[in-house]
Amino acid sequence: MNRTDAARRTHGGKPTHGEPMIDRVFALLRAFSDTSPALTVPELSERSGVPLSTTYRLVSRLAAWGALEQRDDGRYAVGLGLLEIASLAPRGHGLRRVAMPYLSDLVEATRQHVLLAVREEHEAVLVERLSHHEAAPVHYRVGGRMPLHSTGVGLVLLAYAEQETQEQILSRRQTRLPEHEPVDVTALRATLAEVRRDGLAELHRGSPQPVLAVAGPVRDADERVVASLSVLVPDGSVPARSLAPAVRAACRAVSRALGSPSAGAPRTHAR
Incomplete structure (x- = not known):
């Protein structure tokens, strides 16, 4: 339900x-x-x-x-x-306001789509999406909900969710959307472990068009993962490893702006 x-x-x-x-x-x-x-x-x-x-x-x-x-x-x-x-929601527009300069830089650097999402129970909610005018169309809207187990930002949010939340999701039969393919829970558990180990999620999607998502965690002053940031590019256009440094840097910058100790002291963003 x-x-x-x-x-x-x-x-x-x-x-x-x-x-x-x-x-x-x-x-x-x-x-x-x-x-x-x-x-x-x-x-x-x-x-x-x-x-x-x-x-x-x-x-x-x-x-x-x-x-x-x-x-x-x-x-x-x-x-x-x-x-x-809704504009008063700290996890919505408040987070968006802090992250926007770094999202804008990432869009200019990659010339693609950049997503910022938070977890709401067992789904990811898209807080912001910036798209370069040269990027291919994608079907994501601000405020829209996305599955945790079959999106780049969702995998990050699920990987760092509480153990109880993870087990609630992993214990149920999952379908990869929009392909409607069954999810191998054992493989999904291994993927989540890799995300926690590497600090990045890599997801290849074949439908409705081939897309590669590279996503990372955003942390707050208490070192909690409060959001996930990702870049979407046409699959095969660039290798995931070439996007990883830019995604990591953007995640660190937003985390630093939120006061994360591991990301370094907050500093003024220079454009």
Whole structure:
């Protein structure tokens, strides 16, 4: 059961009696997706499991607060009010603000895509993506969720996650996405050990287009791995070892800016 399913706590397609209103609100907000950025009230009700009458009432209040916006066609989309609140998240825009100068330098150095992600339970959440205009298209969006076991940033975050979290993920049958191939858990455990040993993850993806990801950990003042940073390039365009020094340097720079003792004292970024 994923976060959305658990949050709904539905029975027979309807919310359980006495379900907290905040759960229903988040169920409505999570009904939106990349493929469904705008929905009608009945669609929101069906996707969230919230009764239609309650959906009408909550959507009206969310729109009044700016959390939802109604389009000319009558459908609702996520509003700027949520962006204003989300911008205060330390692990989101706060981390992004610190990392941005170094991400920009890495994009210029590699002329490709650079991702910054954090772990949220059993998934990676993309905090920032910078892309050079010459880079090939990729299907990642800021705020989007990615699997830990089949992305470069995800492997790093999983490798340094608490043992309990690792075992929860490794104990379940995993599928490599988007290829929908089964994951060899023994091989995945070995990969995570290599990431911890080398301080880098290397991942080759064949679908929807061949991509190589090289990712590393970002640490905070307590030496906790709080984020992962990666470069995405067309697979076969450059060897992973040629990207490793730039990724390591960027990870150290962001970690240093966050106060990591092992990365050295914080210093002003010179451009």
